[in-house]
Amino acid sequence: MSAIIELTGVGRTFASDPPVPALADVDLLVHAGDYLSIVGPSGSGKSTLLNVLGLLDLPDSGSYELEGVETIGLGDGERTAIRGARIGFVFQSFHLLPHRDVTENVMLGDLYTGGRRSDRRDRARAALDRVGLSHRTGFRPTHLSGGERQRVAIARALLGDPALLLCDEPTGNLDSTNTAAILELFDDLRRAGTTLVVITHDDTVSRRAARRVRIADGRLSER
Numbered sequence: 001m002s003a004i005i006e007l008t009g010v011g012r013t014f015a016s017d018p019p020v021p022a023l024a025d026v027d028l029l030v031h032a033g034d035y036l037s038i039v040g041p042s043g044s045g046k047s048t049l050l051n052v053l054g055l056l057d058l059p060d061s062g063s064y065e066l067e068g069v070e071t072i073g074l075g076d077g078e079r080t081a082i083r084g085a086r087i088g089f090v091f092q093s094f095h096l097l098p099h100r101d102v103t104e105n106v107m108l109g110d111l112y113t114g115g116r117r118s119d120r121r122d123r124a125r126a127a128l129d130r131v132g133l134s135h136r137t138g139f140r141p142t143h144l145s146g147g148e149r150q151r152v153a154i155a156r157a158l159l160g161d162p163a164l165l166l167c168d169e170p171t172g173n174l175d176s177t178n179t180a181a182i183l184e185l186f187d188d189l190r191r192a193g194t195t196l197v198v199i200t201h202d203d204t205v206s207r208r209a210a211r212r213v214r215i216a217d218g219r220l221s222e223r
Contacts, residue, residue: 004051004164004195005030010062010104011046012218022048023059025216030197032163035190036211037198038220045218046199050168055083055195067151067163077143088157088165092172094149096141102128102152109159127155131185147178151185158194165189167198171205 005028012023022045030036040046051057052064055071064071067086071079072082096105106124110117128134131151141149152172157165167186171179183205186196190210198209206212213220 002032002223003029004032004034004066004188005197006063006065007052008063010052010059010064012052012057012059018192022218023052026218026220028064028213030164030195032195033190033193035186035196035198035210037200037206037207037212038215039200039203039212041201044215046201046215047168048218049069049215050166050199053164054087054089054166055079057132085160086163088160088162090150090157090165090167090170092169094146094153094173096149096152098140098142100140102133102139102144103138105141105152106156109156122156123159127158128152130158131155143158145178146174147181150174150178150182154174154182154185158189163195165194165196169202171200171202172196179205185214 007026007028008024009029011021014020014022026049038046038049048057052059055066058072066082069082071082074082097108100108103121103124106127107120110120125134125137128137131154133148133151133155136144136148141152144152171182174182185200186208190196198205200206213222
């Protein structure tokens with residue numbers, strides 16, 4: 001299986017007095033089709049690791065290969081292009097536009113991927129069907145439940161067929177029923193071959209993944 005993520009000896013320290021080490025000698029290998037959870041408490045380094053994995057921040061040391069491409073040393077424009085084309089983001093907050101309907105919100109995902117305009121609406125509807133929302137295409141987000149809104153956000157992230165779906169506390173704003181529905185969707189996506197990395201503080205969420213790693217004091221340990 002091909003490697004999607006390969007971190008080797010990654011470190012990140014924030015300048016202060018004294019300096020604050022956020023990541024320390026992190027090694028991580030994620031293959032295509034993996035479903036990995038990274039669990040840890042507040043202050044453990046989860047957000048810093050998310051930013052590094054999402055090409056939103058540069059480590060101070062080590063190597064980060066995404067689909068075999070060494071990202072350390074790339075310029076801002078190159079990193080932005082790779083991030084837009086190959087990484088789909090799902091956040092705790094859904095970031096949907098209330099004045100746009102569900103289909104239009106998903107279509108906005110192409111602003112970051114540079115996808116084809118000619119069939120954008122058809123691809124958005126296909127993505128909504130993939131997450132079980134084909135019956136909500138004309139609705140606005142204000143008429144959806146929290147779980148449905150998160151499904152729209154996931155469909156938007158999937159629009160460009162990314163190599164990696166990177167999820168930051170994706171159930172943090174959901175009740176237990178909607179959390180269970182989103183985790184079932186992740187199971188379905190994994191079975192269909194999607195590569196998922198879910199960053200969470202919730203052990204219940206992390207246990208659904210095929211692999212678990214724990215982060216504490218900026219260091220990873222396999223669970």
